[in-house]
Amino acid sequence: MEIRKLLAEDWQLVELIYKKGIQTGNATFQNSTPSWDDWNQSHLASCRIVMEDDGKIIGWAALTPVSSRCVYAGVAEVSVYVDPEHSGKGVGLELLNELVKQSETEGIWTLQAGIFPENIASLRIHEKAGFRILGIREKIGKQNGIWRDTALLERRSTLIV
Secondary structure: OEEEEOOHHHHHHHHHHHHHHHHHOOOOOOOOOOOHHHHHHHOOOOOEEEEEEOOEEEEEEEEEEOOOOHHHOOEEEEEEEEOHHHOOOOHHHHHHHHHHHHHHHOOOOEEEEEEOOOOHHHHHHHHHOOOEEEEEEEEEEEEOOEEEEEEEEEEEOOOOO
């Protein structure tokens, strides 16, 4: 398995994995995937990665800025998606650890994640990667007409002070 930069030409396979995550009902509030242009504009230009196994993309991770205000330039939100066929094999944790490493190289001092409490696997890999649960955001958003909670997690860099 190899981790490399996510490229525009990867979008079709990345989007397919994203769709599979949406279908679980526990990965995101999104009901559909964005276009490449929308996704590309909403995510940081750096810190976009995919994991390949035998030349096939099996997972991806990227960062989204939490705010356009300059004081939050070093704070980003994490997205990690793994093809369900490869879940439970450590792919998500490897992607997340690499994303943390790259984020610190880019000067990002805080990573955050909003995770549905039902998504135990995602909570576990984030905690293994040094994230801590700050709290539960109760009824923070509706998904298909149902209020959902999210756990708010944060990882502060020990390299950037």
